[in-house]
Amino acid sequence: MTQKRPVAFVTGASSGIGFSIAKHLKQHGFVVYAGARRVYKMNDLDDIGIHTLSLDVTDSESIQAAVQQIATAEGRLDVLVNNAGFGVFGAIEEVPLEKAKQQFDVNVFGVTEMSKAVLPLMRERHAGRIINISSVDGKIANPLGGWYVGSKFAVEGLSDSMRLELADFGIQVAVIEPGPIKSDWAKIAGEQLLEVSHDGPYQELSKQAAAFLQTVDAFGAQPEIIARKVVQAATARRPRTRYTAGVAAYAGLLGRRLLPDSALDAVLRQTGKLALRYQERSQDEN
Template sequence: MDTKVVLVTGASSGIGESAARHLKDAGFTVYAAARRLDRMAGLREAGVHTIALDVTDDASAKAAVAQILAEQGRIDVLVNNAGYGSYGALEDVPLSEAQAQLDVNVIGLARMAQLVLPQLRAQRSGTIINISSMGGNFTTPLGAWYHASKYAVEAISDALRMELAPLGIEVVVVQPGSIRTEWGAIAAANVRETSGNGPYRVQAEAVANTLGGSSSPGARMTSSPDVVARAITKAATARRPRARYRIGFGAKPLVFAHRILPARVFDRLIQRGMGIGG
């Protein structure tokens, strides 16, 4: 069989970049996709194909998939990693921003799945790996729209897994915990801009400090993106992958705590963890 081909979205940094490198090392032909090609120069030097892709744009998404099929004749794995964290009090977040969050994290993910599925069905094989979050199981203050998007990813993935099982196609969810990437710094800036000067400013500053701290190189209580990349690679290479891979700092214990603790007790745990107090 020809070398398997994988498309990784949101591959310009963090988990996506690390996943592209790990998958390349595992023997895949890797296409790393992101809006900015210039940020993937290192991946090109490592032998990874890089393509421009905006998952919220139909034409861009169709062109990316068409290019891969024209060059390789197949797609075996889709890693739906593109996403960002929109933070701010629900009262403060413009609905246009809420729409943008869902367009990237949910609709963009579904768009890419729709585009690769005809090829996967024709092959009667393949794997779709959706990058969710431990935040697809519970919520944190000022993160309503981000968590809503990840809850949606969980639901879509569960439905898709059942739909595609008879066709020989696997659907996997990866649920990272706290990971050391630029995601936290971007989310921190977002919450300060949205809620940093109004009635939620005390909460916003606490949440921003917690989120931003996860991006610093020496951050404690975080995991390297490589931890998630290894789980993605394991799922991509498994004959029968698990439905979910919960990986990285905090993911397993916090999801377990959410499952067993009364809601208000868990609320206080999360508030204190975010520096807000109970």
């Protein structure tokens, strides 16, 4: 008998990292299901044989319908990649609580609700892997990113607890920690910062943070680098608990390990000021 190919489900697959993860898992022999709210943006995934479906990770009925569709068609689910997420930026004081709750609804509760929905399928076979896309910001705080940072810190902690809870059921949990990625993310985040704090007490800090985001983005990794880390976590006989992805992420986490909080705070504050000066000098030259 021909052994069935392993089945993977990727959330937030309409663009960027999720889109790349779905493609790479397909290339490595997985039957791939890709979920997102904007299904029309996944036509290219359909074209290469990936099953696309509507998914809103903040909607329990949407989650259950998607998982049931996979269970009915495949009878199994081997890998869940919790990738869906976004960033809310601005001072903790200034970001409206509604937006902050939305941040956690997607980045934190979306991860837990997706995981809870697939666990019965995995427990039934005493096998499975849950791969959570966190961030270097899940280890290193930065100014004006508190709500996003907080959500990723939460993903790190939840993943550790899940790993311990699920070990006896043969289910493994791994975390991917990307640094900056080449995308429109930094531009959008910078614009959001300036919009929230354009005339408030954090105006100058917002300019520094936006400049820092744009500078760091120039050294960002391609989404394919993160996708390859996911494939490693999905296929390794004994996956690591954490995979760092991208040169900037390695540098940041090394600084986190070596520097005391006060020194790291000083570095982060100074880099924002330097980035703004560099940006202003470049604009003057142009």
